[in-house]
Amino acid sequence: MANIISDETIEYVGILAKLELNDEQKEAAKQDMGKMLDYIDKLSELDTSDVEPMSHVFDLENVFREDVVTNGDTREELLSNAPEEKDGQFAVPRTFD
């Protein structure tokens, strides 16, 4: 495997991805990601120095509209899917002491 993923890298990726991994899962993830990056490294065989990156296949333009509310009040419907609600709002665990 050409790509060796360090403990620091997998720790950092865990923070970015908001995932908590135990030691066993971390080792597996390091192996997995190393293999995937080896595979993706195939792209470096291609000279793309004169190529513009293509994010969309069409020339998409921003779609603008007036900032006008068109839907009704759906607060109750939306809250019906919330794991926890309080006083008509989403409830979250405490963020600081």
Added chain:
Amino acid sequence: MDFKDMTAVELSKEIKAGNITVKEAVESVFEVIENKEASIHAYVTLDKENALKKAEEIQKKIDAKELTGPLAGVPVAIKDNMCTKGMLTTCSSKILSNFVPTFSSFAVEKLEEAGCVILGKTNMDEFAMGSTTETSYYGVTKNPVNTEHVPGGSSGGSAAAVAAGECLFALGSDTGGSIRQPASYCGVVGMKPTYGTVSRYGLIAYGSSLDQIGPLCKDVTDCAAILETISGHDKQDSTSVERNDTDFMSALTTDVAGMKIGIPRDYFGDGLQSEVKEAIMAAARKLEAQGAIIEEFDLGLVEYAIPTYYTIAAAEASSNLERFDGIKYGFRTAEDEGLHKMYKKTRSEGFGDEVKRRIMLGSFVLSSGYYDAYYLKALKVKALIKKAFDDAFSKYDAILGPVAPTTAPKLGESLSNPIQMYLSDIYTISVNLAGLPGISVPCGFDSKGLPIGLQLIGNQFEEKKLLKLAYTFEQK
């Protein structure tokens, strides 16, 4: 007459002629479901009670001649990543195990307006990440042709439901082959339209620049009718394209004489099962006999499509799946010690291995220091792949080849080696990168009796050419 063997368009005709009621049609499909679902497991959710209620409402509208379209009264299934108002929508993930949408996706609304009856939601790879439907949190779906084999994926439940007669047709979504490959494995027709043809509003996003909704169905006529019904501009999706050529049923003709079809030599290399190759070449000869001009050519860059796809799709997935945080909907961990901890625990307990693998890869390729080397590089290769197709379509009306290198693998053989599994999408994936339409049509069986799929790829907005060729091929 056995209504179960009919196509969607045929059944709707019988309903409109008064030879069968919508309720009878729905009940007869539920009979099949009750017989087969234990061995196939195509569905995550079924709602018979609601389907029967809808059937009566639709019958009244058909009797009053308010509903006269080609799909009026037809019982259908929806892949479980499309929101259905009031009906559980799980994406085959634990993290959405209790999510009941408050609105329906655009494509589902279009089907309801056309008088279709929704029977339930079909199983899939979790968040459409997989090629076998084995990454579903709710268990695997089996291939109705041979239950020791996978149905393909990620729209495996939709393909299996159609093949088993557990619905008349189904909607799927295709990010890298997720409609065409399961259609091929299960022996049904499947189509991914040009990017932007069907609104993605209400489709739970995986790779937003690649995702498209499309039909899985029994024949090409149904395919055209369904696509005509669900396509159209939608201001709720900023990538929705305004087209005035969505009368796809008008393409159901056999005048293919003079049409030029290119066969990419690089689709016939190592790893292609010989029986698949023979079936595809036989299909090409059949179209040639109808007057189409067949020519071999080199498409190029085929081996770069999968690494390009996984970089882009994983990057988009890592961003799209940020929203699953245990606050607004879905599963939340029982361990509730602080906000940040809750996010991490919820996601770690709620997502399966393949989803985590792609979120981590995506987070990595987008992170500072690696963005240019991986993500930007993939976007550049994408431009090269698009250019290779542009060159091909300057010479050809369509490209013809296999959908997948092999017929359906056995259950349990794919997940241990993700990169091997990704290879099953080698012929379908570049079509998504270039935003093109592609159709999968059954074209024979291997020696084990497993179906083989023919893929026809068209230039942007040229679905009609594909439908015409597929329709011609389908004729006896």
